[in-house]
Amino acid sequence: MSKHVVIREIARAEPALVEALRGYGVATVHEAQGRAGLLAAYMRPICRGAAIAGPAVTVLVPPGDNWMIHVAVEVCRPGDVLVVAPSSPCSDGYFGDLLATSLRARGIKSLIIDAGIRDAATLAQMQFPVWSKSIWAQGTVKASLGSVNVPIICAGQRVEPGDVIVADDDGVVAVNRADALKVAEAARQRAGSEEEKRKRLAGGELGLDLYGMREKLVALGLEYR
Amino acid sequence: MSKHVVIREIARAEPALVEALRGYGVATVHEAQGRAGLLAAYMRPICRGAAIAGPAVTVLVPPGDNWMIHVAVEVCRPGDVLVVAPSSPCSDGYFGDLLATSLRARGIKSLIIDAGIRDAATLAQMQFPVWSKSIWAQGTVKASLGSVNVPIICAGQRVEPGDVIVADDDGVVAVNRADALKVAEAARQRAGSEEEKRKRLAGGELGLDLYGMREKLVALGLEYR
Amino acid sequence: MSKHVVIREIARAEPALVEALRGYGVATVHEAQGRAGLLAAYMRPICRGAAIAGPAVTVLVPPGDNWMIHVAVEVCRPGDVLVVAPSSPCSDGYFGDLLATSLRARGIKSLIIDAGIRDAATLAQMQFPVWSKSIWAQGTVKASLGSVNVPIICAGQRVEPGDVIVADDDGVVAVNRADALKVAEAARQRAGSEEEKRKRLAGGELGLDLYGMREKLVALGLEYR
Amino acid sequence: MSKHVVIREIARAEPALVEALRGYGVATVHEAQGRAGLLAAYMRPICRGAAIAGPAVTVLVPPGDNWMIHVAVEVCRPGDVLVVAPSSPCSDGYFGDLLATSLRARGIKSLIIDAGIRDAATLAQMQFPVWSKSIWAQGTVKASLGSVNVPIICAGQRVEPGDVIVADDDGVVAVNRADALKVAEAARQRAGSEEEKRKRLAGGELGLDLYGMREKLVALGLEYR
Amino acid sequence: MSKHVVIREIARAEPALVEALRGYGVATVHEAQGRAGLLAAYMRPICRGAAIAGPAVTVLVPPGDNWMIHVAVEVCRPGDVLVVAPSSPCSDGYFGDLLATSLRARGIKSLIIDAGIRDAATLAQMQFPVWSKSIWAQGTVKASLGSVNVPIICAGQRVEPGDVIVADDDGVVAVNRADALKVAEAARQRAGSEEEKRKRLAGGELGLDLYGMREKLVALGLEYR
Amino acid sequence: MSKHVVIREIARAEPALVEALRGYGVATVHEAQGRAGLLAAYMRPICRGAAIAGPAVTVLVPPGDNWMIHVAVEVCRPGDVLVVAPSSPCSDGYFGDLLATSLRARGIKSLIIDAGIRDAATLAQMQFPVWSKSIWAQGTVKASLGSVNVPIICAGQRVEPGDVIVADDDGVVAVNRADALKVAEAARQRAGSEEEKRKRLAGGELGLDLYGMREKLVALGLEYR
Numbered sequence A, B, C, D, E, F: 001m002s003k004h005v006v007i008r009e010i011a012r013a014e015p016a017l018v019e020a021l022r023g024y025g026v027a028t029v030h031e032a033q034g035r036a037g038l039l040a041a042y043m044r045p046i047c048r049g050a051a052i053a054g055p056a057v058t059v060l061v062p063p064g065d066n067w068m069i070h071v072a073v074e075v076c077r078p079g080d081v082l083v084v085a086p087s088s089p090c091s092d093g094y095f096g097d098l099l100a101t102s103l104r105a106r107g108i109k110s111l112i113i114d115a116g117i118r119d120a121a122t123l124a125q126m127q128f129p130v131w132s133k134s135i136w137a138q139g140t141v142k143a144s145l146g147s148v149n150v151p152i153i154c155a156g157q158r159v160e161p162g163d164v165i166v167a168d169d170d171g172v173v174a175v176n177r178a179d180a181l182k183v184a185e186a187a188r189q190r191a192g193s194e195e196e197k198r199k200r201l202a203g204g205e206l207g208l209d210l211y212g213m214r215e216k217l218v219a220l221g222l223e224y225r
Helices: A017-022 A026-032 A067-075 A095-106 A120-126 A179-201 A214-219 B014-023 B026-032 B067-075 B097-105 B119-124 B177-202 B214-219 C015-023 C027-033 C068-073 C095-106 C120-126 C177-202 C213-221 D015-024 D024-030 D067-074 D097-105 D119-126 D177-202 D215-219 E016-023 E028-031 E067-075 E097-104 E122-128 E177-202 E215-219 F015-024 F028-030 F066-076 F097-105 F120-126 F179-204 F214-219
Strands: A052-061 A081-084 A110-117 A128-135 A153-154 A155-157 A163-166 A172-173 B054-060 B081-086 B109-115 B131-133 B152-153 B157-159 B164-168 B171-175 C051-060 C079-086 C110-117 C128-133 C152-154 C156-161 C164-168 C172-176 D050-062 D082-087 D110-117 D129-133 D152-154 D155-160 D164-168 D170-175 E053-062 E081-086 E108-115 E130-136 E152-154 E157-160 E164-168 E171-175 F050-060 F082-087 F110-117 F130-135 F150-156 F157-159 F164-168 F171-175
Touching: A017 A026, A017 A179, A026 A172, A026 A179, A052 A067, A052 A110, A052 A153, A052 E130, A067 A081, A067 A095, A067 E215, A081 A153, A081 A163, A095 A120, A095 B177, A110 A163, A155 A172, A172 A179, A179 C095, A214 B014, B014 B026, B014 B054, B014 B164, B014 B177, B026 B164, B026 B171, B026 B177, B054 B067, B054 B109, B067 B081, B067 B097, B081 B152, B081 B164, B097 B119, B109 B164, B131 C068, B157 B171, B171 E122, C015 C027, C015 C051, C015 C164, C015 C177, C015 D152, C015 D164, C027 C172, C027 C177, C051 C068, C051 C110, C051 C152, C068 C079, C068 C095, C068 E028, C079 C152, C079 C164, C095 C120, C110 C164, C156 C172, C172 C177, C177 D097, D015 D050, D015 D164, D015 D177, D015 E130, D024 D164, D024 D170, D024 D177, D050 D067, D050 D110, D050 D152, D082 D152, D082 D164, D082 F130, D097 D119, D097 D177, D097 F179, D110 D164, D155 D170, D164 E157, D170 D177, D177 E097, E016 E028, E016 E053, E016 E164, E016 E177, E028 E171, E028 E177, E053 E067, E053 E108, E053 E152, E067 E097, E081 E152, E081 E164, E097 E122, E108 E164, E157 E171, E171 E177, E177 F097, F015 F028, F015 F050, F015 F164, F015 F179, F028 F164, F028 F171, F028 F179, F050 F066, F050 F110, F050 F150, F066 F082, F066 F097, F082 F150, F082 F164, F110 F164, F157 F171, F171 F179
Parallel strands: A052 A081, A081 A110, A110 A128, B054 B081, B081 B109, B109 B131, C051 C079, C079 C110, C110 C128, D050 D082, D082 D110, D110 D129, E053 E081, E081 E108, E108 E130, F050 F082, F082 F110, F110 F130
Antiparallel strands: A052 A163, A153 A155, A163 A172, B054 B164, B152 B157, B164 B171, C051 C164, C152 C156, C164 C172, D050 D164, D152 D155, D164 D170, E053 E164, E152 E157, E164 E171, F050 F164, F150 F157, F164 F171
């Protein structure tokens, strides 16, 4: 049964491993871990082109109340990614340039929030990458408690503290810390295999031949006219 | 009871006051007037980075019928912002580059519309800032009347003729003309106070300490582990 | 009654005609053919500023299954536009940079998909224009059949194989091949007439006068105050 | 600029007038006042078949916080309708059988809420009519202030304290108290005229003839084949 | 290219065939024609439990304008189903009890509309079955033309005049008139086969055994623990 | 990293405990476990008035593919509740009267599905309670694997195999099996306390007094006029 707690210490993946996952990108990492861990499609970057990864510090917030984000800043470490989810759906602007300034001063580089942010123009100037459900000036209060570093559901996906978050233009994916090494290895293999395919496809070879699909299509009854 | 009317003359706030509000931006103005006046989150700029303010000339239009926008052009003055709302939800493209050309020729600089626009690429080239619900080529007719300069509900917010409209990447906010001076003063104070906070947060001070939140969190039962 | 078929040969409009339609743009073409053929407003370009046209190769795909896109590549010709619709609503990432590489190698220049795509950053680098319902990394399978070059409903609009697809920042419109010449001619006239209007409006003339609207407004009972 | 206030006394329309409006129903009243005042289509009765009317006591609530509903109960009078709107969109269950019991004990007969309610089965047993955006068990807190009997925007419509609310299976409409007599008279005339038309249409006469539409259709260019 | 036309005469399927399709229901008919023809999931009956079928008389209407429904009544025959689609998305209340009275007087028994209806309580009393996108009192005008008995896209599905419409609690499906006999035969076979399966499943036999699925599941790698 | 697995044996809560939770209902159980565990508001009963509880057998299915539901039937026990979630959003009709017949034959009494169902009229006649995202005839295939009795995210909530599911008109809530006894005890206390409050409120006492709210409201600055 739920209480309002702040877990100060969480385990984090190795920085080199985090950086490797960032390099493979969301689509490849999502595939490499068996098509799991992807947040909902409505989570969009506020500026295109960013690509980040880092351990998740999770924050559960009440609707329209951003108090716990202030609490969370203290337990973050440089390189962390703040992952925020409201306890019921909300589009309010929980986060703006003051909080971004505070996060940046402590080395936190990105925010993932299943709600809204504001001061979008300033965040863009600061090059502070954010993935959110909305951009909206609507203010929030500081009246009710939530929790920090408990498992949360963010945009339809469970995120545990310390999960490696990878985010780019294709969305946001969470990788369980215990699986991160295996996922990175699978991603490496997938990326290598894709490079080979890319060359053959660029040369005009058809996917039908490259993947050997023709027989199965006929067997299932596809009819060419 | 409603009729179809055009009010030719409306009162407008002082240009210097309008410009001051533009400078503070949507989030600060929205806070400064007690978190009121903000249009819905789905109202988005068609190009990022614009920031405008001006007195509202309001237009109530039937669904799929843009006739009254032509009527409204005549009663606008240089610096005005056209604010358009359909009488029932609609995403059609009410507004394109011809209307933008006409508005610009008369000094009107921006459009806020709770519906769609089209000719988006040309509007971007013209640097004519628009906040809308959608971008869509769907054409409209000129068959039924609406009204100009009556109070309207635009994207879930009441807008009266002469309200000061402020719009930027965070959305669109309406300020009652009679409150504009007080709101600007409150915004000025808020902006000043934020500057001070920004410096302290940039130096690594925590919001928990800056805002003196620790005691209240403990009093409400937040548990650190 | 439906079967799974691939139609290898379709009729295509003349390249010069296709290029002419591209030049007029979606809003003008949509008007020129009597406000018909426009896909739903949620179909958005993944990068702003692109403007394409080409004959449609249509693909009907099961939800979450992109197999038939591979089948479709083989029957495309240089200059074609791939138009993909799922048999029930889906936002998964059916298409990424490998498929784009394959399409480009064969001269296909664009994709219209009533579903999601991924590898958005790479597609942007490749300058491969795509209009889609979503951008999302969610993977798809290759397990069930669909059809290629049958009439489909894509984003609320019927598209037949060989229809000329025109797409830009205002959305996507389909023109029946048999009507393409007449539509292009009507678009040419409309564009010419708009140029004349643009000049007069830029000079400050009111639409009320340019279009001769004043009498009809009064006749319908519009009241000026 | 907004503050948190409770207005104790509001003016109310005559009960006979309220009852007359209830009898005409939402569609007729909405037409009778010039197609104004209708709340958004997503406001649905939790049980079909109810039809109510009464003076509005308005309540502005924070997202996920139902405290002000308790405050509002005290200022209601028998026959009033409670109209509740959150300051930003929310689907939480603000209202359940305890609040309904309290309202009923004081003679308030209905609730209109642009948010969620819960204990739906018990409310149905109590025959307590509610129009809401959602039915959902999600709990709310009592931590932040709102206001009672100030003008609010509820489901896209402005509602002032004392407006006559009429609600049935077609939705919810607000009638300005000052207009209520005129609207009732217009509704009476409309209802009478509809009765006459109903008889003629039931006898097989066509609307085309009854309303004399044929000539205008031809004049506009409708082509019969 | 589109014009505003009314086609007076359309071909209709045999009443016995229509009645047979009604009996099989939407889910079975949809399967029997190869999972084609189903309207979008948001089309819902205004009262549960109705089940109808009939030839489609199609109506294309402008947003917020119900004039063409009056035009369509004249060309309907007893037993027809009116199928109405707006040229751009709209939720207004196009249809109420007067139009229902008129339709009933001429033997038309049902309405399918990709928009809203009103007078829902009266329609329920009349037992006039309607499938719609919304129930909403919002009024419409009679100012602009549309067409009657042209192919339309209704709720994401193409409907041609004379298609057999089947509707029940599971939604609405359109069957091409030329295919109706084959579809009815396929539906008959499917219904028979389902009856057999229903008995075996009711006796406790597992679908895994009844459909012989076990081997294929193992072959694909399903792992039991 | 995910694989396709079927877990045959899961732990289940005591039937008496399950029945107790059913009796308290969703709203009370949700509160009793600290406002956790509630599925999204769009999960609605296909017939109003049902109230069920039981241990969850979880099923993860691909979009548009209901094969794994057949697999899941075998591992269910009498009294279980089937909880089904697609791996990406889907509204197709995964479940109809044949599957309901099979489930009922084996003592399974209810279905929770974050997708669509069909044969709704027959399910209503069978009094087989279902909570779903949609009712839609759209058919599904049997081509790709998923998993049974793994943790899933269903309608924005994590559900583990063996969780106690409680569902009624207010929605669906999941209770962790290990917490079920404590939650039931907390629900019992809450229900008792509500009974007392209900009596006092029914007698006309105000919530303001019953809950002792007046002082705190004044302290926060609420202003009565």
